[in-house]
Amino acid sequence: MVRVDGSGGSNSLIKARGLGKTYSRGGEQIPVLQALNLDVEQGDFVAFMGPSGSGKTTLLNLLGGLDVPSAGSITVAGDEITSMSRSKLTQWRARHVGFIFQMYNLIPVLTAFQNVELPLLLTSLSKVQRRQHVETALGVVGLSDRMHHFPRQLSGGQEQRVTIARAIVSDPTFLLCDEPTGDLDRKSADEIMALLLTLVKGHKKTVLMVTHDPVVAARADMTLHLEKGVLVEAGRTQPAASGGVR
Amino acid sequence: MKFLGLIRANLFRKKIRFVLTIGSFAVALFLFGVLAVVRGAFSGGVDIAGADRLVVINRTSIIQPLPLAYADKIRRIPGVKELTYANWFGGVYQDEKNFFPQFAIDVDNQRRVYPEFAISEEQWQNFVKDRQGAIAGAATAKRFGWKVGDRIPIKGTFLGGVWEFNLDGIYHGTRQADDETQFWFQWKRLDEQVPDRLKSHVGWYTVKLDHPDDSLRISKAIDEGFANSPFETHTDTEKAFAAGWVKQFGNIQFLIMAIGAVVFFTLLLVTGNTMAIAVRERTGELAVLKAVGYSDRFVLLFVICESLLIALIGGSLGLGMAKLFTLGGDPTKGLLPFFFLPGSAVLAGLAVTLLVGAASGIIPAIGAMRLRVVDALRRV
Numbered sequence: 001m002v003r004v005d006g007s008g009g010s011n012s013l014i015k016a017r018g019l020g021k022t023y024s025r026g027g028e029q030i031p032v033l034q035a036l037n038l039d040v041e042q043g044d045f046v047a048f049m050g051p052s053g054s055g056k057t058t059l060l061n062l063l064g065g066l067d068v069p070s071a072g073s074i075t076v077a078g079d080e081i082t083s084m085s086r087s088k089l090t091q092w093r094a095r096h097v098g099f100i101f102q103m104y105n106l107i108p109v110l111t112a113f114q115n116v117e118l119p120l121l122l123t124s125l126s127k128v129q130r131r132q133h134v135e136t137a138l139g140v141v142g143l144s145d146r147m148h149h150f151p152r153q154l155s156g157g158q159e160q161r162v163t164i165a166r167a168i169v170s171d172p173t174f175l176l177c178d179e180p181t182g183d184l185d186r187k188s189a190d191e192i193m194a195l196l197l198t199l200v201k202g203h204k205k206t207v208l209m210v211t212h213d214p215v216v217a218a219r220a221d222m223t224l225h226l227e228k229g230v231l232v233e234a235g236r237t238q239p240a241a242s243g244g245v246r
Numbered sequence: 247m248k249f250l251g252l253i254r255a256n257l258f259r260k261k262i263r264f265v266l267t268i269g270s271f272a273v274a275l276f277l278f279g280v281l282a283v284v285r286g287a288f289s290g291g292v293d294i295a296g297a298d299r300l301v302v303i304n305r306t307s308i309i310q311p312l313p314l315a316y317a318d319k320i321r322r323i324p325g326v327k328e329l330t331y332a333n334w335f336g337g338v339y340q341d342e343k344n345f346f347p348q349f350a351i352d353v354d355n356q357r358r359v360y361p362e363f364a365i366s367e368e369q370w371q372n373f374v375k376d377r378q379g380a381i382a383g384a385a386t387a388k389r390f391g392w393k394v395g396d397r398i399p400i401k402g403t404f405l406g407g408v409w410e411f412n413l414d415g416i417y418h419g420t421r422q423a424d425d426e427t428q429f430w431f432q433w434k435r436l437d438e439q440v441p442d443r444l445k446s447h448v449g450w451y452t453v454k455l456d457h458p459d460d461s462l463r464i465s466k467a468i469d470e471g472f473a474n475s476p477f478e479t480h481t482d483t484e485k486a487f488a489a490g491w492v493k494q495f496g497n498i499q500f501l502i503m504a505i506g507a508v509v510f511f512t513l514l515l516v517t518g519n520t521m522a523i524a525v526r527e528r529t530g531e532l533a534v535l536k537a538v539g540y541s542d543r544f545v546l547l548f549v550i551c552e553s554l555l556i557a558l559i560g561g562s563l564g565l566g567m568a569k570l571f572t573l574g575g576d577p578t579k580g581l582l583p584f585f586f587l588p589g590s591a592v593l594a595g596l597a598v599t600l601l602v603g604a605a606s607g608i609i610p611a612i613g614a615m616r617l618r619v620v621d622a623l624r625r626v
Contacts (some may be wrong), residue, residue: 005313025488061620064537066619067618067619086542087541087542087543090541093538093539094540099534099537101534105533105534105623107255107531108259109256109258109259110252112252114252114255118538119538121248122538122539127248147429244452
């Protein structure tokens with residue numbers, strides 16, 4: 001159950017309280033997020049929508065430990081991440097967060113296999129164990145036959161699937177997707193959304209996604225709107241979530 | 247080891263740039279190697295000069311002679327183990343550009359004072375018995391294609407005429423830096439030919455000591471013993487004498503250091519710029535690495551490792567080329583007393599290479615370390 005009123009209980013996987021972010025530009029303070037509350041439970045699939053500059057990506061960055069808030073706190077699976085040092089936060093990200101970016105951000109000189117293996121190089125897994133994990137992740141996204149292809153040899157949709165495999169290979173606590181279909185055609189976008197839904201429904205993954213596309217947002221369990229730095233619950237989209245992207 | 251694939255993939259990302267950067271290091275280290283060889287040729291004699299040997303010359307100048315009678319007086323000084331003497335001949339073989347040092351030597355004591363020059367007993371005895379005999383260093387014999395038994399004509403300069411020598415033997419240095427370019431003949435033959443005023447005079451004495459620690463005391467004793475005589479002496483260690491000799495060619499060491507410093511500074515600028523571009527191009531990728539859990543320190547070491555690897559590959563290539571160059575033989579055809587790349591120069595070259603590699607990578611690496619993921623991803 002996703003809540004934005006700060007009434008979430010102890011079973012919230014992600015808990016943000018009084019979250020604020022202010023940027024300083026040319027001596028001017030620009031508030032992006034203001035006293036935001038959010039509770040997300042395990043297995044939730046949440047979409048964030050809002051106009052450009054409303055703070056969607058900033059919120060995602062804060063929840064993923066890529067940026068630090070100006071005010072408030074974030075707790076993920078019992079870990080208060082806002083008080084962590086930069087190096088602790090890096091270690092925390094490696095264990096708990098899978099990132100999926102709009103522009104895929106694969107390393108062009110590495111094959112799909114090597115790109116997916118990247119997060120596992122930081123673990124103590126053996127080479128054989130890493131291989132098994134990577135093959136499983138690429139199997140989940142349907143790219144077992146493309147594992148030795150370089151990104152330039154893949155389509156946009158396939159690249160994004162490699163990104164998803166990289167995000168899930170270390171079995172993170174939750175996935176953060178920043179416009180995952182923003183650079184894809186409708187068919188590829190549909191495939192990516194189907195894959196994310198499989199991860200949520202079949203693998204009990206928690207997914208937080210930023211999108212501009214209401215059709216894509218409709219596939220999530222709930223869509224939250226960000227307006228002037230404040231979260232507004234737009235409503236549940238259960239019926240659409242099981243349907244196809246229109 | 248598991249990150250090696252990542253480093254290797256990045257190294258070969260831009261093949262032309264990789265080859266050019268490696269090439270910069272290779273050329274610079276090749277030059278370094280050749281300069282080290284030249285420096286060694288000039289100063290190697292200083293490095294290996296016997297610490298237990300003194301050289302006694304005329305106080306006025308080395309071209310002024312000393313009486314042969316001084317030998318007995320020097321021998322009597324406590325601490326003197328052996329003594330030999332020699333004269334410079336300065337003849338010309340075929341053409342003036344075929345320079346090599348020729349010495350009239352004291353056959354009775356030469357080998358006791360200079361044990362590092364090895365020659366077979368048979369050849370040496372033939373030389374001792376042959377008043378027209380000569381011994382050549384292996385480098386000079388090789389340079390002119392001489393064999394034992396050859397007749398070698400050398401045109402005298404200050405004495406005039408053509409001096410014919412029988413090549414009775416060829417000596418070899420027992421250490422890599424030993425001078426194998428010398429040409430020896432019997433001092434007695436020279437003494438027979440010189441004008442009366444120069445008879446029984448030598449160019450210099452070389453004195454071997456019981457203990458190197460006595461060099462100062464004995465030098466002083468020799469010079470004081472001949473003070474206020476018509477032939478005052480100046481005694482110094484062989485090392486100081488060799489260093490003074492090298493100085494006559496100018497400050498070779500400084501020249502070589504200056505050239506080397508300019509080359510390496512230029513290399514630093516070139517590779518530093520290359521690394522900065524390489525890192526800037528990969529801002530997004532480095533941000534992704536950080537996003538998925540790679541630490542700032544890892545990214546720092548990752549960039550420095552890459553820079554060091556480029557330096558090491560290029561540097562090793564350059565030093566290897568320099569080694570091959572020296573194995574190809576002395577291009578001056580024996581004009582230099584020795585021509586080889588010493589192991590110490592290879593180690594120094596590798597150390598400088600790694601230093602330049604680290605220095606050129608450090609600024610881009612710090613930039614990559616400080617990179618904020620959020621800012622970097624915004625730029626992608």
